[in-house]
Amino acid sequence: MSEHETINITLKVWRQNGPEDSGRFETIPVADVDTHSSFLEMLDFLNEKLILEDKEPIEFDNDCREGICGTCGIMVNGIPHGHGKGMTVCQLHMREFDDGDTIVVEPFRARAYKVIQDLMVDRSPLEKIIQAGGYISVNTGGAPDGNAVPVAQEKSEEAMDAAACIGCGACVASCPNASAMLFVSAKVSQFALLPQGRAEANTRVLSMLQEMDACGFGNCTNHRVCEAACPKEVSITHIARFNREFLKASLFGRMPMGE
Amino acid sequence: MNGYITFLFSSSIGKKLLMAVTGLCLIGFLAMHLLGNTMAYAGATAFNDYAKKLHSLEPYFTVFNIGLLTIGLVHILIGVILFFENLRARPRKYEVFKNPGGMTFGSRTMPYTGILILIFVIMHLLKFTFVDKSVIPIYQQMAATFANPGWVLMYVVAMVIVAFHISHGFWSLFQTFGINHPRYTPLIMRLGLVVTLVIGIGFGILPVYLLIIA
Ligand code: HEM
Ligand code: FES
Numbered sequence: 001m002s003e004h005e006t007i008n009i010t011l012k013v014w015r016q017n018g019p020e021d022s023g024r025f026e027t028i029p030v031a032d033v034d035t036h037s038s039f040l041e042m043l044d045f046l047n048e049k050l051i052l053e054d055k056e057p058i059e060f061d062n063d064c065r066e067g068i069c070g071t072c073g074i075m076v077n078g079i080p081h082g083h084g085k086g087m088t089v090c091q092l093h094m095r096e097f098d099d100g101d102t103i104v105v106e107p108f109r110a111r112a113y114k115v116i117q118d119l120m121v122d123r124s125p126l127e128k129i130i131q132a133g134g135y136i137s138v139n140t141g142g143a144p145d146g147n148a149v150p151v152a153q154e155k156s157e158e159a160m161d162a163a164a165c166i167g168c169g170a171c172v173a174s175c176p177n178a179s180a181m182l183f184v185s186a187k188v189s190q191f192a193l194l195p196q197g198r199a200e201a202n203t204r205v206l207s208m209l210q211e212m213d214a215c216g217f218g219n220c221t222n223h224r225v226c227e228a229a230c231p232k233e234v235s236i237t238h239i240a241r242f243n244r245e246f247l248k249a250s251l252f253g254r255m256p257m258g259e
Numbered sequence: 260m261n262g263y264i265t266f267l268f269s270s271s272i273g274k275k276l277l278m279a280v281t282g283l284c285l286i287g288f289l290a291m292h293l294l295g296n297t298m299a300y301a302g303a304t305a306f307n308d309y310a311k312k313l314h315s316l317e318p319y320f321t322v323f324n325i326g327l328l329t330i331g332l333v334h335i336l337i338g339v340i341l342f343f344e345n346l347r348a349r350p351r352k353y354e355v356f357k358n359p360g361g362m363t364f365g366s367r368t369m370p371y372t373g374i375l376i377l378i379f380v381i382m383h384l385l386k387f388t389f390v391d392k393s394v395i396p397i398y399q400q401m402a403a404t405f406a407n408p409g410w411v412l413m414y415v416v417a418m419v420i421v422a423f424h425i426s427h428g429f430w431s432l433f434q435t436f437g438i439n440h441p442r443y444t445p446l447i448m449r450l451g452l453v454v455t456l457v458i459g460i461g462f463g464i465l466p467v468y469l470l471i472i473a
Contacts, residue, residue: 012354025354078357104355111348174359176367177345179271209270218348219271219341221369222431224361237439244437246272 006032007099011046013058014106016115019122023115035095039082040065040072042094060119065090067231070166073173074119075106080170080229088168088231108173111216112180123169125215126183130167132211133204134187136196155193162189164232174229177218182226184212185242186234192245202253205245272435274337279435281334282428286454288327289421293461300468303398310397335377342370365427372424379417405469414466422459429454 008031016023033042040062047057063071067088074089076082082092097103105119113121151159163186171182188205191197197204220239227236267273298309314320365372390400404410429451433439438447 014354075353075355078353078355079359083357083359106353106355109349109351109353111350176356176362178348179345181271206266209272210266213271216348217271218345219275221275221341221345221366222427222434223366225358226361228358228360236434237441240434240437240439242437243272243276243435246270247276247437250267250273 004035004099006034007094007097007101009033009094009097009100010102012102012104013119015056015058015118016107017056018117019114033094035093035097037094038065038090039074039076039092039094040090058119059117061121062090067091068166070168073108073121073123073168073170075104075108075173077104080108080173081168081231086231086233088166091231108169110172110178110218112178113169113172123167125217126167126169126180128215129180129184129208129211130187133200133207134191136191136200138196138199149195151194159190159193162186162193162234162238165190165230165234166232168231170229170231171226171234172217174225175218175220176223176225177221179220179226180212180215180217181220181239181242182230182234182236184208185236185238188242188245189238192241201245202249205242205249206253209246274341275435277333277337278341279432281330281337282432284327284330285334286425286429286458289458289462293458296462296465299398299401299465303396303402306398307396310392331380335373338370338373363427365423365425366431368423369427372420375417375420376424379420383417402469402473405466406473408470411466411470415463418459418463421462422455425458426451426455 008029011028011030012025013028014023015026028046030042030046033045037045040060043058043060050057060074061071063069065072067090070088072088072090073080076089076092081087081089082096084092084096107113107115107119107121108123109121112125113123115121165183165186167183169180169183172178172180175181188208191204192201222236222239224236227234268277295309295313298306386404387397387401392400395403405414430444430448433444433447438444
């Protein structure tokens with residue numbers, strides 16, 4: 001934590017010109033970083049400088065910059081989104097660092113995530129898993145009557161906690177096995193807990209699991225790192241529910257589509 | 260139907276469930292083995308009689324052993340498959356990787372402690388199972404082995420390794436079965452620590468005891 005208004009840091013940042021490039025680390029000193037700026041703003045300032053010097057700016061994903069969209073995601077000193085608890089890298093501030101720090105910046109790494117350029121990775125396998133079953137097939141019509149389908153308070157709270165997942169994919173990045181279980185389990189949970197989601201529960205869990213495995217994510221070994229790294233602090237109790245839903249579905253379910 | 264069953268068992272959660280079921284059976288076996296070992300404190304005659312009685316319980320004895328072997332082989336085979344799949348899931352390692360919380364020494368070393376246990380089990384079987392017990396009874400062979408501090412040290416180290424494997428495995432298998440509850444999970448973790456210590460110390464103390472009385 002820095003008390004200063006500005007600090008000088010050194011970035012050791014991953015540079016990769018495209019998916020086929022083998023990539024390398026580049027060490028870039030960054031002087032006079034405003035400690036009130038966010039981590040991504042620091043990268044913006046650096047990029048402006050790089051452009052003025054006729055150099056390639058560092059590519060990184062971002063959108064809302066307020067921790068709600070899940071577009072950003074970078075490894076900062078070996079932790080997805082940096083070391084702050086329950087925050088995205090767009091919410092990480094430079095005052096968290098000290099003058100003279102060297103910060104290692106890497107893209108999220110997994111076989112399922114292809115690096116597009118520098119720190120920008122293709123996280124579309126997560127979308128594919130959603131397409132495989134992360135929805136309910138009902139005609140929603142107009143706004144339904146609030147209490148037409150009763151839902152217990154604890155259930156709705158838990159479903160909301162699961163739905164807090166912004167799909168940034170930090171769980172995969174942090175997992176020593178590059179497993180996507182926390183993400184998929186949150187998406188399975190948010191439907192499994194609610195009556196509207198029960199109808200397709202069995203096919204959903206099997207289809208999403210099948211897609212998850214097909215995308216090349218690793219297997220969960222219950223390290224619990226994902227839970228600690230998740231910017232929305234999604235709990236691994238959802239992974240346990242995913243496992244339960246799998247058990248239920250394997251007994252009563254049918255083969256997912258595509259086989 | 261065939262494809263469905265294959266899909267279930269080859270899926271990542273299916274494999275994990277096989278690990279958990281077989282792991283639980285192996286812990287159950289260790290509990291029985293530990294109970295049996297306590298006969299050694301009753302002396303040579305009691306232990307030798309117990310061993311003879313156990314081996315005379317045919318056909319149950321053979322059926323049990325084949326079952327245990329199968330369970331062990333499934334656990335090892337799937338464990339190895341998971342290990343390589345997980346290695347492959349991140350072909351390029353991080354330059355810097357930090358544990359933001361959660362990972363333990365036990366969880367990090369599961370495949371390695373597993374392989375070391377396998378090596379130990381093979382050695383242990385060669386030492387005490389596949390030997391001629393008609394001339395020198397098993398208690399006397401055991402006592403002779405553990406009169407040597409080298410063997411005692413080796414067994415104690417092996418039990419520490421088993422303890423680390425269980426320190427993660429016990430809690431982990433409940434999670435894999437889908438049992439995770441804000442109230443009970445901390446209890447399960449504490450129980451896991453107790454099981455770890457009972458198994459580690461319980462098995463480790465016998466060679467030390469035999470060395471002392473030798
Ligand atoms: C013989 C050699 C052994 C090997 C190679 C081995 C390997 C492994 C591996 C790699 C895992 C992690 C699997 C995963 O997290 O998905 C594991 C889990 C486990 N092992 Fe072993 N193991 C061996 C022996 C044992 C023994 C003797 C026991 C019994 C005490 C045991 C109990 C467990 C348990 C309870 C788990 C947790 C299952 C889960 O997370 O669902 N293992 N083993
Ligand atoms: S940019 Fe939207 S969460 Fe960070």
